Amino acid sequence: MTNLLLAFDLLLSLTLVGLAAAALTSREPRRAVILFIAFGLLLALVWARLRAPDVALAEAAIGAGLAGALMLAAARRAARGARGPGGSESSAGQD
Amino acid sequence: MVALHWLAAALILAGLLFFVAGTVGLLRLPDALSRLHALTKADNLGLFLVALGLLVANPEPFFALKLLLIWLLVMAAAATGAHLIAKRAVRGDGEDAP
Amino acid sequence: MSELLAIPALILLLTLGAGLVRVVIGPTPTDRLMAAQLTGTTGIATLLVLAPVLRAPALVDVALVFALLAAVAAAAFTRQRRSAEEP
Numbered sequence: 001m002t003n004l005l006l007a008f009d010l011l012l013s014l015t016l017v018g019l020a021a022a023a024l025t026s027r028e029p030r031r032a033v034i035l036f037i038a039f040g041l042l043l044a045l046v047w048a049r050l051r052a053p054d055v056a057l058a059e060a061a062i063g064a065g066l067a068g069a070l071m072l073a074a075a076r077r078a079a080r081g082a083r084g085p086g087g088s089e090s091s092a093g094q095d
Numbered sequence: 096m097v098a099l100h101w102l103a104a105a106l107i108l109a110g111l112l113f114f115v116a117g118t119v120g121l122l123r124l125p126d127a128l129s130r131l132h133a134l135t136k137a138d139n140l141g142l143f144l145v146a147l148g149l150l151v152a153n154p155e156p157f158f159a160l161k162l163l164l165i166w167l168l169v170m171a172a173a174a175t176g177a178h179l180i181a182k183r184a185v186r187g188d189g190e191d192a193p
Numbered sequence: 194m195s196e197l198l199a200i201p202a203l204i205l206l207l208t209l210g211a212g213l214v215r216v217v218i219g220p221t222p223t224d225r226l227m228a229a230q231l232t233g234t235t236g237i238a239t240l241l242v243l244a245p246v247l248r249a250p251a252l253v254d255v256a257l258v259f260a261l262l263a264a265v266a267a268a269a270f271t272r273q274r275r276s277a278e279e280p
Contacts, residue, residue, distance in 0.1 A: 004199040004200060004203055005199055005246075007203055008199065008202060008203050008206060011203070011206050011207065011210065012206060015206075015209070015210045015213065018213075019213060022217050030222060031222070031225060034216065034222070034225045034226060034229050034266075034270075035216060035217070035225075037229050037266050038213060038216050038228075038229050038232050041229075041232050041233060041236045041259070042209075042232075042236075044236070044255065044259070045206075045236055045239060045240070048240055048243060048247075048249075048252050048255055049243065049247070051247055051249050053249055053251035053252050053254065053255055054251075056252070056255045057254065057255050057258055060255055060258045060259050060262065061258050061262060064233075064259075064262065064266075065258075065261075065262030065265050065266070066262075066265070068265070068266050068269070069265050069266060069268075069269035072266070072269045072270055073269065104197075107198075107201050107242070108201075110238070111201055111204050111205065114204075114205060114208050114235060114238065115204070115208055117208075117231065118208040118211050118212050118231070118235075121212055121215050121227070121228060121231060122211060122212075122214065122215060127221055127223045127224055127227070130215075130224065130227060131223075131227055134227055134228075134230075134231055135227075135230075138231055138234040138235065139234070141234075141238065142234055142237060142238050145201070145238050145241060145242065146238075146241060149241055149242070149245070152195075152245075153245065158250075158253070161253050161254075161257060162241070162253075164257065164260075165237065165241075165253075165256055165257055165260045168257070168260035168261055168263070169234060169237060169260045169263060171264070172230075172233075172260065172263035172264035172267075173230070173234070173263070175264050175267065175268070176230050176263070176264055176267035176268075179267055179268065179270075179271040180223055180226060180227055180230075180267060180270075180271065182271070183223060183270075183271050184221070184223045
């Protein structure tokens with residue numbers, strides 16, 4: 001029982017750190033946002049494991065749901081602004 | 096009582112099997128539409144079986160109501176999301192830069 | 194019984210981590226979003242299984258919020274596609 005939960009915690013922490021590194025090192029904004037949504041889901045699982053259901057509730061609602069949608073919209077605006085009416089100069093618009 | 100526990104364990108195990116099958120399909124199938132097909136059915140059925148097993152292990156009416164609500168919401172979200180994603184994939188233009 | 198439910202929780206977390214591989218490597222944004230949706234569903238199942246293990250029944254409510262917001266990301270993502278198509 002304790003060993004199982006310890007394995008659960010270790011796996012959860014390692015996955016969370018790997019996901020954070022992948023989100024931070026990704027170049028295109030949209031990929032980073034989708035990784036951020038998955039990161040928020042896993043972070044809610046971490047709060048749940050720490051027996052803090054209220055924080056997990058807030059994280060699931062704000063971090064994974066609303067912030068994810070808002071950041072997807074922001075990534076779209078950024079890509080459109082970089083592509084722009086002026087032409088095809090940038091590499092940020094190819095997401 | 097013991098028989099009910101065995102039934103719950105069998106249901107949860109079957110649900111886990113569906114989850115593992117969905118993940119293997121996500122990782123191994125060749126193109127996006129096959130992966131979508133494998134995914135959006137297997138994990139819903141797995142969630143249903145896991146929830147049913149938990150309900151058999153702990154039969155309370157309010158808990159049952161919550162589990163039913165969760166399952167219905169997941170079904171609606173999965174159907175809508177799968178439809179939107181598939182429409183987007185069929186229209187092409189899905190490639191992103193590496 | 195409820196202690197033994199830590200085993201399904203561990204297996205579900207393993208499948209969740211395996212699905213995250215597709216989020217990271219997935220060649221198209223479609224694959225990434227699809228795998229993120231699988232993450233949501235598996236996370237709901239993990240929370241439901243974890244609630245008896247940790248003796249915290251409020252985790253079922255967290256799972257309910259997960260289920261409620263599962264469609265938001267997909268809707269926002271496809272809205273992006275459509276408005277990028279018709280500027």
